[in-house]
Every structure is written in C-alpha cells, then in structure tokens.
Amino acid sequence: MGAIGAGIAALGAGIGVGMIGAKSTEAIARQPEAAGDIRTAMIITAALVEGAALFAIVVGLIAG
Known part of the structure; x- marks a missing residue:
C-alpha cells in the first residue's frame, strides 16, 4: 500500500510541476518584462512542490 501512495505522490508532483511550468511560460x-519575477516565483513554488512530494514518498514507503 505504501508503494501505491508513493507512486501517487510522485504522479501528483509531476503534474503539479508541469502545470507550474506551463502557466509561468504563459x-x-x-x-x-516581468520574466525575472515570474521565474523566481516558479522556481520557489516548484521546489516547495518537490519537497512536499519527497516527504509524501518517504512517508508512504516507510508506512508500507
């Protein structure tokens, strides 16, 4: 069960980072003229998403 949860967390993170990239490019x-500010916000947000996903994957693997 933990591996399924870890897989779902990784899938969610991939979708989230993809949406962040698409919207920031748009x-x-x-x-x-706001490219620098948008890029900075994108990198910070992507890092937070990846951190949460990594935490969810570790917890899922430990629980399972």
Whole structure:
C-alpha cells in the first residue's frame, strides 16, 4: 500500500510541476518584462512542490 501512495505522490508532483511550468511560460509570454519575477516565483513554488512530494514518498514507503 505504501508503494501505491508513493507512486501517487510522485504522479501528483509531476503534474503539479508541469502545470507550474506551463502557466509561468504563459505568463512570461504575456508580460516579458516581468520574466525575472515570474521565474523566481516558479522556481520557489516548484521546489516547495518537490519537497512536499519527497516527504509524501518517504512517508508512504516507510508506512508500507
């Protein structure tokens, strides 16, 4: 059961980071002058998503 939870966490993180990248690319295309701020926010948000996913994967593997 833990492996299934870890897999779902990894899948969710992949979808989340993909959406972050898509939306930030769209935002940069709309306002190129704000590219630096958007990129910074994207990197911070992606790091938080990856950290939460890693935590969920570790907990899922330990619980299982």
